[in-house]
Structures are given as structure tokens and as C-alpha cells.
Amino acid sequence: MCSSDSREAHLEREVVLSKREEISKNLFVLTFETRDPFPRIQPGQFVMLRTSPGLDPLLGRPFAISGVEANRLELLVAVVGRGTRILSSFPPGELLRMRGPLGNGFPLQPGKRVHCLAGTTGIAPFVLAKTEIPGIEVYLGIPGSHWEGLASWASEKIPNLHLYSEDASVGFAGTPLSCIGSLEATVDVVWACGPMGMLKAVHHECERHAIRSWVSLETRMACGIGGCHGCVVQTVNGLRKTCTDGPVFDSREVLWNE
């Protein structure tokens, strides 16, 4: 555990946008720098990033961290609404406020082979995971060739990336789910990040083959620190907060039909 002082020092900081790379339409890799080095970050942890120094947009937006090195941190930002549109339009040099790292990352599995299944931008935590744990296998699924920019970027970052597209335009035809059938329950585990429908499918497919899986959930958030209770999800253990109990959950804990 960190002391209060170090937690305070690490929880919020001013960051400067140092690099903005558009890897395809409405999809950006943003690099931020800050004065002091970031603390150690687990794959699956996230930050809340303000998109304005003023009062509108009001709230920070949660993003999984795709890379960190000393005082530099990288996020994969898809334009999905007003906040991300504003964020992606900033030129390098913009000063923003960042809260985090927050939440719990994917649990390390000593002695197990980890298979990371990503749906489009769900690749972000696994880019970080690959640098931390080189032995993992990473699978990326995209709908089709219009996501090729993401596929190229991820392929550069992740050696031996297993790439799938639903329209068979890039990589293997189909989705990363097809790999689950060949895994072995005693030695393999799955980590997954992507849209809710995909995570649900991953869970059911893993259960069918007795493979343990962990999923990273995405919900609307206001504070990111467990204060507002706005980001709860239904689990077998009652309501849990995505921000502080997650965002990574054992897939068996999540109530998928809610």
C-alpha cells in the first residue's frame, strides 16, 4: 500500500499532450507527458482525462492505458462523442488534467498461458500487457478493412498479433473467439476487452470449454474513485463499482443477462 502522501501525489496531475497521431479516421493515439514519472501501471488500469480546462465538458473520460514509460503515457482514443471529439482535436502542447492510474488491472497468472482477446479499441490494455509480459498471446478482432489503421498500429506494437476480421478483409476470417476452442483448461486463461456483447460471448465460450476468463468492463463514470456509485454493474456478489472494484472482473462474477 502507498502512503496517503504518495497516493495524493500520484492520483491527479497536469499533463501536456506531446504527440497526436491519427491512425485512422476518428481514431487517435495520444501521448501525454508530465513532470514526474507515472507510478507502476497494471494492464487494464485506466485514467480519467478531462477534455477541457473549464466547466464544459464537465467530467473526465475514462481510458484504458496502452503504454507508459517514465513520465510518458499513451492512450488510444476513438471519437465516440463530444468529449472525445474535443480531445482528439487538441494540438500538441495542450495542457489537461489526468486522474489515475485507477482501478484494478488483469490479475497476473503465474504458470498460465494468457490469451488476450480484444475487440477493436479494446486492444489498448493488451498493448501495455505485451510490453510487461512478453509471453502472452494477443488476438485482435475488427469488423473490416475500415479498421485497418488500428490493425497496422497494433501489429507494429505487438509482435505475432493474431488478427481477425469479420469480413475476411484482413487477417483470419471471423473473430478472436474462435481461438478459445483450442485452449486447454489446465494451462490457459483468457483476458478480454471490447464491447459488452463480445465480452459476454467470450465468457460463454470460455465456460463451454472450462477456460477461466477475466473481462474489462466499460461504463459511464463521473469520479473514477468510488465516490459517486454511478458506474455500478450487477454481479453475483451484488452491485460492484466498475471504477474501484473493476474495471477487470472475473467473468463468472458478472451477471451477463442484466
Place this chain on the structure above:
Amino acid sequence: MSDPVVSPAVSVGKVALRSPLIIASGTWPHEQDYWKDPRCSFVGAACTKALTLHPREGNPGTRLWETPCGLLNSIGLQNPGIDVFLGEDLPKISSGDIGVIANVAMEAAEETAEVLQRLSLYDHLLLAVELNISCPNVDAGGMAWGADPVMAAKAVELARHHWEGPLWVKLTPQCVNIRDVATAAEAAGADALVVANTWLGMAIDPLSERPVFSRRFAGLSGPAIFPLALRLVWEVSSAVQIPVIGCGGISRTEDVLSMMLAGASAVAIGTAHFTELSCFRSIGRELLEHLAAKGYSSPMDLIGKGKEEHGRIP
């Protein structure tokens, strides 16, 4: 001549606070770290999440929706119930550096009486009870108690009977005349009034073509409501003798100054710290600088000063 020394300390009735900045209910984690300095530097006290007799799950579906300069929420008083709070949360949060104000959600009379009786056994760990007769996000009780002076008086009388310590009452803007509710609460034994809670609003998702929230309506907080809350603080503080705590959209030092000039003895801040945890420290420092520059020795010198030329509102 040296500059006068400014202390941020204030008192709300008999409750002494090290600063006028209070953390609003329902916004602060019940984790020990958050109730200690430096996380709480310049915080005078913090309100707990709303407490009920039994655990409450809160509302299903979407709970948050950002609006221009605002936030709609429909949490629905999610809390583990009074027993878990007293057994697990209170020992952690009451050992910190800031006072604990227990926010009690007004339910059926017997339930609220029981909550207050149990809290009374721990009154040495609590600065005050904040009776919440203003939650817009529940069916039974909640703001129904605060919408009408007769109901409000009943709630406050009941609370007064079962809680001997400082009793603050959190009012709702969803009432016909807040001055009537305020004076009724005062007459029934409230020691201070918190003005106010969230404004009832709604959002409709154009894509799904349905209301965003399962309960359709939700509470609006954030800077968007600040001028509305300021008006209510002015009105209520003109109508009652007991202290008023301003609450609603306070985000900047200027907002704190305005609230106190309008008649608030302290302010509650919620949504603003969702975006910046250090807001208490920055507002606190700027407040002291402002007071020193104006030659004041205490934030209390500001209370109601904005009304001096106007006299009592008719």
C-alpha cells in the same frame, strides 16, 4: 502594520469547522485515505452517502448523464444499510482528519427513527446529522418529505426526537415555496439548513428514442445549477435565523464567496471534486487570499454581507 491573520475556521451553529468547505453527500468514497490529509486539506467536514435502515441497491440502468456544465444522476440512495455503515465504514472514516456528517435519508417514520437511534450510540464520532428530505431519485419518502412545509415539519420533529446532536436538514428545490419549508423546519427544531439538493431534470436519448434513466427523471448537479441554488440560499437565509449551508454547483472560489455573501455560513461541494480533487485546496487558498486582501479576519465576516443594502426581503 502587519496584515490581519485570516483563519479559515467557521462555525455552523454549535458545529465548529476548520473551513467552510464541506464535501456534499453522496460524492465521497467511504475509504480511510479520503478522510485524511493531504487528500482533505482545507475540507471542513464531509457528509456520508445517504444512509437507510436496510441496504439499498439503488436504481438499475444508466445512472449518470453529462449535460452542458452539469451532471444528471439517478443513483437512488445505494448504501449498505446503517449496521454495515456503523460496523465497517464509520470506524475507518471517523479516524481521519475531518469531521463526519451522517446523511440520513428520510424514509418511513419508524425506519428513520431506528437509524437515528443507532447513530445516537455513536454521536461522539459524528459532527452532525444531515436529514435528507430531498432525494429526487427514490419512490417512497425522499423529496416528498421536503416538498411541503407540513411534511417537512413532521420529518424534522421526528428526527429531533431521536437525535439530540446538531441536526441539519437538506432541503429540496422541488417545492412550491422553499421559504415556507425552511421556516417550518426551523420551527420543528432544525439547527441548520442545507440549501439545496439536485434539481429534477431528465434526458432522452435520440438514438434509442427513450428516456435515459429508468426512473425517467434524475437530479441535476454541477455548475449549471449554481445561480439557481444561490437564489434559494438568499431567500432561505433571509427567512430563518438558523445557519444555512449553500449547496449546488459550487465550483470556484467566486461561487463560495457569492454563497456566503448571500447568507451561507458554509458551503457543500460535490460534483466539482469529481473533476478535480485538489479543488478544496485551491479554493481554500484563494478564499484566504481574497479575505486577506479585503481586510477580513474570517470567512464568517462575509455571511449575508451581500444583503446589507437590501435589508430583509419582503
